[in-house]
Amino acid sequence: MLITIILQKRVMQLIKLVNLTKKYGSKTAVDHLDLVLTPGAVTGFLGPNGSGKSTTMKMIISLVRPTLGEVVVDGKAYRDFPEPIKRIGTLIDPSALDKNLTAKQHLSIIATAANINPQQVEEMLRVTGLENAQNKKVKSYSLGMKQRLGIATALLGNPDTVILDEPFNGMDVDGIKWLRGLFKQLAKSGKSVLVSSHLMSEIQAVADRVVIIGQGKLLAHMTMDELKRRSLSSFIYVEANNLEKIKRVLLEKQAIVQHRKAGLEVRNLDAKEIGELALENQIVLHELTKVTPSLEDVFTEITDGKADYISKEVNMDETLN
Amino acid sequence: MKHLIKADFKKIMYLPSYRYMILATILLSIVFGIIFLFTIEVTQGKLLTELSVLEVIDITLLGMDAAAIMLIIFAAIFVTKDLTSGAVHTNLAITPIRRKYYLTKLSFIAILSIIISTALIIVFFVFDQFIISINQMGALSFDSGFFAKILGSVLMVLFYSLLSAAGAFYFQSTPGGIAFALSVMFLPALIKMFPDDVSELLLSVFPEKSLHTFININATNSSWVGAITVLLIWIMLTCAISFWRFKKIDY
Incomplete structure (x- = not known):
């Protein structure tokens, strides 16, 4: 109705x-x-x-x-x-x-x-x-x-x-x-x-x-x-048998690379390009995942430093004592 | 504006607190009017049968003072409840023009005051006729003095309830509206304690004297014009100031 x-x-x-x-x-x-x-x-x-x-x-x-x-x-x-x-x-x-x-x-x-x-x-x-x-x-x-x-x-x-x-x-x-x-x-x-x-x-x-x-x-x-x-939060997560080698290869291709957990966080290259580069350089990939940020990630990224009220982590035990 | 006033009447029909208050206003006024009449021997040392017909009406109409005080309270509550309970968001979304919203509330209070005071006057009139006839006090003459008293009583209730509503808009609070109207109503009593020349001057600008002009059977046409002018200035000035304040408030 x-x-x-x-x-x-x-x-x-x-x-x-x-x-x-x-x-x-x-x-x-x-x-x-x-x-x-x-x-x-x-x-x-x-x-x-x-x-x-x-x-x-x-x-x-x-x-x-x-x-x-x-x-x-x-x-x-x-x-x-x-x-x-x-x-x-x-x-x-x-x-x-x-x-x-x-x-x-x-x-x-x-x-x-x-x-x-x-x-x-x-x-x-x-x-x-x-x-x-x-x-x-x-x-x-x-x-x-x-x-x-x-x-x-x-x-x-x-x-x-x-x-x-x-x-x-x-x-x-x-x-x-x-x-x-x-x-x-x-x-x-x-x-x-x-x-x-x-x-x-x-x-x-x-x-x-x-x-x-x-x-x-x-x-x-x-x-x-x-x-x-547009968000910087979007990246490709890569795990490989030789992490240092793939990192070098990716950096040569102007990618932005950061270590994350047991792998790498790669920006500026898509999953297809990374896969082909790995193949060319005989590197075995264990994981190749496109990580799409949640709205919360994007929101945090965009509003970083723009909030009037920010809570701080405190030790409640110490605070209460 | 017609729909907005209709909605306000709907509101008092739906909310028991408003209904009880209006009922209390009517009952208290009647009870006070009757008490004033039957205690005349104690308060003025006169027997009821010694009073003139017009005096009987005059005394019972004192019950209208109770109506004025109750409507001062009602008007302040009615205006501020909408402003402070947050309901103003919805009300101003329907009527974003503040002037229209303000005038609607004042018109509603004015209409309600006129309805209640007219109803009370009818009740008092019937009651007085009964008293006059059983005591064989003569016939009531519907002359200008009689109508002036009635007009004065209606105007008093209307005037103070509008002052209270305007005060509530200005102070954005019920106590503010009530205190403002009651101050205007009772300050003349304090002023009368000053030396005659000072009090005479101050009282001439207060509405009490103007409202009494209507009850005074010896009042001349020029004093009527003066009284109406004073009352109009009070209402216009108070409303203009309170509207100016209301217009500037962000909700």
């Missing part, structure tokens, strides 16, 4: 962030961010804690006023749309609602305020799996249920773009599976999805593109494949 609803609209909405900057006193939360969100794609929004993800999302929907720059949605500011909730649906904080209301009452109030067909309330409760809990007060909900209600709120106006801040938090396995499916359906129907998460594996599973920011600055904006290709 959700597919039916969302397929009714195949609008490719363009959201542009132009020189977007937000300063809180001397602290710059978002620093001259230029970005165009790709329509019809799920974009993962990543960054260390305090990197400016939530502030950016809030600036898109005018909750936070930019110090500099602007957010343009189809040539207009979000606040200039007569029915903005029908353009961009957002989930910023799942606990941001009156906990003494039931899910149905909460959605019904929003539907009334935004002049949305009341039938859509029933539909969203069904889509988000809250049908059986619709008459329970929100204060009795788990975080996962509140996330579902937040997503129902975001989708209530059948918007062209959906912005979700950490929607996987508190979700159980079934909820995560459901969210993955939902993102795919939304993107398939031409909607743009911007989703932030600390769960790299989930972003890797759902996102077509990734935006990485650190200390408010744009560090990367590309497709998942481009990101992996």
Whole structure:
């Protein structure tokens, strides 16, 4: 049914962030961010804690006023749309609602305020799996249920773009599976999805593109494949009967070689070239593996030195004593 | 804006705390009005039967003060609950134009105040008619003095609840909104302790005197214009300052 609803609209909405900057006193939360969100794609929004993800999302929907720059949605500011909730649906904080209301009452109030067909309330409760809990007060909900209600709120106006801040938090396995499916359906129907998460594996599973920011600055904006290709983390792992000999051969061919475990980490040459070189030089290869980094590896590599809050390894025994 | 106000009414229908508060406002006002009337012998040394018809109405309408205080509390809670519980994220996503959001909340408080105070006036009127008829105190004349009293009572409730809502927007807190409105309401009592010339000057800028102009049957047209001007300046200035603050806040 959700597919039916969302397929009714195949609008490719363009959201542009132009020189977007937000300063809180001397602290710059978002620093001259230029970005165009790709329509019809799920974009993962990543960054260390305090990197400016939530502030950016809030600036898109005018909750936070930019110090500099602007957010343009189809040539207009979000606040200039007569029915903005029908353009961009957002989930910023799942606990941001009156906990003494039931899910149905909460959605019904929003539907009334935004002049949305009341039938859509029933539909969203069904889509988000809250049908059986619709008459329970929100204060009795788990975080996962509140996330579902937040997503129902975001989708209530059948918007062209959906912005979700950490929607996987508190979700159980079934909820995560459901969210993955939902993102795919939304993107398939031409909607743009911007989703932030600390769960790299989930972003890797759902996102077509990734935006990485650190200390408010744009560090990367590309497709998942481009990101992996460009990453220094991608290499060929080689184990051979004569490690020193193959290392010499590879270095002669301008490869970047580093020792790793019982073998070598090779960059700048692909597996085929390494195999052929080994054959030419009569070296027996024990292992030749292409190591593709996880999004977490790439993220760590890109944001290295760009995090405001870094935890240090400590000896807890000593600390507690 | 119509839909937003409708949604606010839906909210008070859904949330028992708001419903009970409105019920308490109505009951307390009625009880206070009746108590003031039946204790008149103790407070003013007059028998009930010695009062004029207009005095009976005047006394029971004192119950409207209780309504004003309860609505001051209600308005502050209603405004800040949306701002501080985080629900503001959803509300401002629906209504990103802050001016519209602000005006909606104030309009809702204004409509609710008018509905409650009108309902109370009807109850008091019926009750007073009953008292007047069983004590054979004469007939009530629907002259300008009568309507001025009614208008004054409605305006007082409306005025203080709007002040409270504006205060809540400015301070972003329930106590802030309540304290602001109650200060404006009760400061004149303290000012009266100053020498006459000083207190006379200070009281002329406070709304209490203007609100009493409507109840005073000897008030002239010019004093009415002056009173309305003072009240309008208070509301416009308070709202302008609190909106300016609200507009600048990042949520």
